[in-house]
Amino acid sequence: MKKDIILAGVGGQGILSIAACIGTAALDEGLYLKQAEVHGMSQRGGAVQSHLRIASTAVASDLIPEGSADLIISVEPMESLRYLPMLSRTGWIITSINPFVNIPDYPDMELILKEIWKQHHYVTLDADAVAKECGSMKAANMVILGAAAPLLGMKPSAIENAVEKIFASKGKDVVELNLKAFHAGRSHTMKQM
Amino acid sequence: MEKLLLLGDEAIAQAAIDAGMSGIYAYPGTPSTEIMEYVQASAEAKNRNIRSIWSANEKTAMETALGMSYAGKRAMVCMKHVGLNVAADAFINAAITGANGGLLVVAADDPSMHSSQNEQDSRFYGKFAMIPVLEPGDQQEAYDMVHYGFQLSEDMQIPVMMRITTRLAHSRTGVARKEQKPQNELRLPSNLRQFILLPSIARKQYRELLTKQERFEAASGNSGFNxxxxxxxxxxxxxxxxxxxxxxxxxxxxxxxxxxxxxxxxxxxxxxxxxxxxxxxxxxxxxxxxxxxxxxxxxxxxxxxxxxxxxxxxxxxxxxxxxxxxxxxxLGLDHARGNDVPALVKNRPPRLCDGCGHNDAFLALNEALLEYGRGRVFSDIGCYTLSALEPLESINSCVDMGASITMAIGAADAGLVPAVAAIGDSTFTHSGITGLLDAINNNAPITVLILDNSTTGMTGGQTSSAFGKVEDICRGLGLSEEHILVIKPLKKHHEENIEIIRKELAYNGVSVIIPRRECIQTLGRKLRQKAKMKELEITQ
CATH class of the missing domain: 3.40.50.920 (Rossmann fold)
Structure with missing residues (x-):
């Protein structure tokens, strides 16, 4: 088993909490894991990405080789396209369609979606709306994680346990909200597959 | 033992705690910052009374660590690669004095300059100082090498460098721990002249360093790391x-x-x-x-x-x-390629946060400088360097820590009057104070903006050595009271701030203007913490 995942977003959007959930689940499942993060200057509202590699045998490189990622999980639509050269021809894009506009020349949303829909395998969803329905926009990350869950090659229960673990310190309500968001995202993808 | 999921930086920190380190000294700098942060947050480190305070700069950090080594205890000093330039005087000479307690110097390089102004390779410094250098291949090796490095340092009586890069520092993986060692007892060097680099002693010490080279080579042959x-x-x-x-x-x-x-x-x-x-x-x-x-x-x-x-x-x-x-x-191997990045994808460079005080300070400066024209603002290293980019485009230099003030003096000497320096509070106490003293002693016609957000912002909000001290430092250097001006960088004070800057630009001598407003990130964190505390009070 091997899953190479590019996590994409804008500095401050919290892609690292998605990474933490997948990483924790992978460790609990006894898998090997390497996760390269971006700290420093780009965290100030710039494009950020994280390379997350999970495998049943030891992982060599901290960086995913170009053209071989199994998944791009993105919390921002334009950012999902920035890493296309990393994606394998059989890979999937899972992305929210909620733009984070902090540049003056942000492209037309319709054109962005057209580009995403040109790719072989993708799941696009309005994570903000789904999260809001679950109780809070803050859980949009977990909606995206849920949408990626059927493609992660791990039992859903393993990821659920990880979500519980990661948010446990924030109280029962927060755990429940995030689990609800996770399930909503997951069923969105299941319906499409 | 259960594996811990650790960044490379964190693996180094945990290893140092486990290997009996008594103190860690550092100045924040990507990608090295998380080593100190991990020790500061570690309950084990607290229980073991490990000293872990940010230093004013890398040179003071290096020297403090050397002092702890002199006293027989294990010390670590951490910095980003360019920080080693600042610490170089102490670093190179520490190779001549040698170590007593284990001394490990961690230099974190940044090839590809993800968050730096160059990609210098610290292994050159190790070779220059003629000391052993360790270069871990993964996070587990980084953990193991810290244990080995402290021992090697004590066995060979020499500081040891560990060179890491961004990818190792900021990548997370499972790391297995070793058994914890006790800290060293206080123990003076057996030769009380070892650390006195008077020429007659230094020559002897240097010859000793030269003879140690063969032992260093032998050690690298036996350690299993090669x-x-x-x-x-x-x-x-x-x-x-x-x-x-x-x-x-x-x-x-x-x-x-x-x-x-x-x-x-x-x-x-x-x-x-x-x-x-x-x-x-x-x-x-x-x-x-x-x-x-x-x-x-x-x-x-x-x-x-x-x-x-x-x-x-x-x-x-x-x-x-x-x-x-x-x-x-x-190796002549082919690789698969994904699709190209569509042309519509735009660059998304880093920028100042919404609501950042630096933004208001530079807007005022830009306007005050209109009558003189562009090209006269020397800046420094920190979040405010982002003012170089659109839409502000306020600054014209960013070279090394502290260079804003001194470059402004030189440019003013050449006739570029007024010249402006823009430096952050933490950078000011890191390397700006001596430059300001030069300016005051020369009565240079420069205006210095000390952008005070009360933290070390770019690296994530570490304690700033300048906190609460900026005006007193300026006074102490001999700057007259009427040219030390604190302003509040807020939209509502915009006109008034422009007027103050304009007036000081026209003054033919040194002025310091301090735009002071807390970093929006650290402020937000504090407010969230406060709200959480309040919530706890209510539920209890």
Whole structure:
């Protein structure tokens, strides 16, 4: 088993909490894991990405080789396209369609979606709306994680346990909200597959 | 023992705690910051009374660590690669004094300049100082090497450097711990003159350092960190340093490279090890995530031996960090490519946060400078360097910590009057104070903005040594009271702030203007914490 995942977003959007959930689940499942993060200057509202590699045998490189990622999980639509050269021809894009506009020349949303829909395998969803329905926009990350869950090659229960673990310190309500968001995202993808 | 999921930086910190370190000294700098942060947050470190305070700069950190080593205890000093330039005087001379308690210097390089102004390779500094250098290939090795490094430092009575790069520092993986060691007792050096570098003593100490070189080479041959794996296809021999080894292995899914591979993790390298590879192979490929140091040494200036491939002959790019694809290409291996980035994808450069005080300060400065024209603002290293980009485009230089004030003096001396310096509070106490003293002693016609957000912002909000001290420092340096002005960088004070800056620009001498407003990130964190505390109070 091997899953190479590019996590994409804008500095401050919290892609690292998605990474933490997948990483924790992978460790609990006894898998090997390497996760390269971006700290420093780009965290100030710039494009950020994280390379997350999970495998049943030891992982060599901290960086995913170009053209071989199994998944791009993105919390921002334009950012999902920035890493296309990393994606394998059989890979999937899972992305929210909620733009984070902090540049003056942000492209037309319709054109962005057209580009995403040109790719072989993708799941696009309005994570903000789904999260809001679950109780809070803050859980949009977990909606995206849920949408990626059927493609992660791990039992859903393993990821659920990880979500519980990661948010446990924030109280029962927060755990429940995030689990609800996770399930909503997951069923969105299941319906499409 | 259960594995911990740790960043490379965190693995180094945990290892130092476990190896009996008594103190860690550092100045924040990407990608090294998380080493100190981990120790500061560690309950174990607190229980063990490990000193872990940010220093004013890397030089003071290096010297403080040397002092702890003098007293017989284990000390670590951490910095980003350019921080070692600041600490260089202490660092190079510490090789001459030697160590007493184990002394480990961690230098975190940033090939590809993700968050830096150059990609200098700290292994050169290690070679320059003639001390052992450790270069871990992964986070577990980083953990193990800290234990080894402290021991080596004490056995050889020499500071030891650990060189890491961004990818190792900021990548997370499972790390197994070793058993914890007690800290050293206070123990003076057996020779109380060891640390006195008077010429007569220094000459002796230096000769001792020279004679130790053979022992350093022998140590790198015996430690297991330099490992030759033989294989049948000797048309090529590969030397892979540090992380480059992983990029090499990534190209062989069964981890079975058909050529002999020498993995390097410790310097100076035993020449016999290189020789055995060189003699048995037709040509060599050298993989280094940084400058081509070994490559240059092995190839030699005349390059008249066997073919040595790497960054110098174009087999690998001359600059930037390596990755699996670059290494694969040097081996003639093809790789799959994904689709191109669509043309509509726009750059998203980093920017000042919404609501950041620096933004208001630069808007006022821009307007106050309109009558003089562009090109006269010397700046420094921190979040405010982002004011170089659109839409502010306020500054014209960013070179090294503290250079804003001193470059402004030089430009003013050349006739660029008024010249402006823009420096952050933490950078000011790091390396700006001496420059301001120069300015005051020369009565230079410069206006200095000390942008005070009361923290070290760019690296994530660490304590600033300048906190609550900026005006007093300026007064102490001899600046007159009427030219020390504190302003509040807020939209509602915009006109008034422009007026104050304008007036000081017209003054023919040194002024310091302090736009002071707390970093929006640290403020937000505090408010969230407060709200959480309140919530706890209500529920209890």
């Amino acid at each position: 490992k030759l794996t033989d294989h049948t296809d000797k048309k090529l021999g590969i030397i892979a340093c540090g992380l480059a080894y992983n990029y090499l292995m990534e190209n062989f899914p069964d981890r079975n490279v058909p050529h002999p591979v020498l993995k390097i993790g410790q310097y100076p390298v035993d020449p016999a090890l290189i020789d055995s590879l060189y003699t048995s192979c037709d040509e060599l490929l050298i993989l280094e995530d940084g400058y081509p140091i070994l490559e240059e040494l092995i190839r030699g200036m005349l390059n008249n031996g066997k073919r040595v491939r790497g960054r110098l002959d174009g087999s690998l790019p001359r600059d930037g960090e390596l990755n699996p694809v670059i290494v694969g290409a040097a």
